Amino acid sequence: MIKKLWKVVSVPFYVIGSLCSIASIVVLFFNDKNVAIIALGVFCLSLLFFLTGIFKVLNRFLEKENNSHKCISSFIQYSTDDNENITVETYKLIQVKCSLMQEYDAGFKWSGRDAPDISSELQDFKIVKRANNSVEYDYAVLVFRKPVLFNETTVVHFKTNSNDVNKVSLPYIEIPIRQPIEFIQICISLGYKDQNFNKTAKISKRLLTNENQIQQEHQNFDSIAFDKIHKQYIYRLINPKVGYSYKISWDR
Numbered sequence: 001m002i003k004k005l006w007k008v009v010s011v012p013f014y015v016i017g018s019l020c021s022i023a024s025i026v027v028l029f030f031n032d033k034n035v036a037i038i039a040l041g042v043f044c045l046s047l048l049f050f051l052t053g054i055f056k057v058l059n060r061f062l063e064k065e066n067n068s069h070k071c072i073s074s075f076i077q078y079s080t081d082d083n084e085n086i087t088v089e090t091y092k093l094i095q096v097k098c099s100l101m102q103e104y105d106a107g108f109k110w111s112g113r114d115a116p117d118i119s120s121e122l123q124d125f126k127i128v129k130r131a132n133n134s135v136e137y138d139y140a141v142l143v144f145r146k147p148v149l150f151n152e153t154t155v156v157h158f159k160t161n162s163n164d165v166n167k168v169s170l171p172y173i174e175i176p177i178r179q180p181i182e183f184i185q186i187c188i189s190l191g192y193k194d195q196n197f198n199k200t201a202k203i204s205k206r207l208l209t210n211e212n213q214i215q216q217e218h219q220n221f222d223s224i225a226f227d228k229i230h231k232q233y234i235y236r237l238i239n240p241k242v243g244y245s246y247k248i249s250w251d252r
Contacts (some may be wrong), residue, residue, distance in 0.1 A: 018051055068098040071181040072153070078173055083193035083252070084165050086112075092156045101148045105129070106138035106158040107176075112169035123141035123156065135215065137176075172249035176208055177240045182184055184237040186248055193231050201233045201250040208245050215236075226250075 072093040080086045090106070104123065110116050118125050123142035131138050140158060148154045162169070173186055188201065204218035224235050235248055 004122070067095040067179060068101060068136045069096050069104075071179060073183040074175075074181060074185070076173060076175070076184070076186045076188070078187070079189035079191070082248065083190075084163060085166065086162045086164055088116075088160045088162075090158045092158075093153060094156060095153045096148045096150055099150050102144055104142045104144070104156050105139040106142055106156065107139050108158070108160060109137050110160065110162060110169065111173070112162055112164045113166055114163060116162035119159045119161070120157045121159070124134075135210070146242055167252070170249075171252040172247050174245055174247040175237075175240075176245040177242050180242055182239055184240065184246075186233075186235050186237075187205070187249065188233040188250060190231055190233075190250075193226070195228060198228065199251045201235070201248055203235060203246070203248055205241075205244045205246045207244050218245075224248075 071097060074090060074092045077089045078086070079088075088108075094104075103126070118128065118140050120142050123144055126141040126143050129139040129141065141240070142156065143160065173188065175184060175186075190197075200223040202220050203222035203224065204216045204220045208215040209215055222235075224233050226233060233248065233250060237246060240246055
């Protein structure tokens with residue numbers, strides 16, 4: 001990597017050296033204040049050009065396989081007290097793997113009729129990038145209030161508030177695993193359920209495919225009981241397998 005880095009930056013380095021040498025000769029032969037200022041300006045511009053080149057090269061080497069960050073853990077909270085107004089919050093701990101991160105794309109898929117209201121307590125919501133088909137996810141662009149540097153960790157917060165008075169949204173949370181993550185906790189809070197409700201939630205997974213492939217069916221592999229006291233389901237995924245999509249679904 002050092003050889004590749006030197007190969008890229010050596011050309012501007014030699015150019016800067018030559019310009020500085022010429023500027024030094026000018027200053028020696030012409031002992032004039034204005035000439036010295038011009039020479040200093042040339043040096044500063046050359047240094048700026050050199051540092052910009054290094055920044056671009058480092059950014060190219062750090063951004064491997066288009067993974068600008070590493071996901072460490074995630075907490076997902078789905079809650080509704082009336083079966084109509086639904087709030088979904090995600091807190092995700094990430095480690096930046098590019099030289100500078102200013103924005104984060106938070107993927108989501110809402111099956112209701114009206115678009116949800118999007119917000120964040122830690123970032124500033126910018127725009128939504130809509131998917132081209134029903135397979136892909138929409139992405140909410142969140143802007144960091146302070147740029148995050150390489151290898152720093154930060155928490156991303158993403159929140160949606162949705163009104164589903166027509167009750168057309170599907171009762172499930174699905175999480176595609178496209179890169180390694182150590183821990184995911186999903187909490188489903190259903191405050192409107194009465195004391196007689198005791199149905200279990202199903203945990204399933206399927207192989208991830210793209211839009212040009214046949215979508216795989218979910219295969220059930222686990223279930224969780226409903227916590228009657230707190231009126232919620234809680235499930236944890238430890239090091240889930242990359243390339244699969246995990247889903248928790250329940251009876252509305």
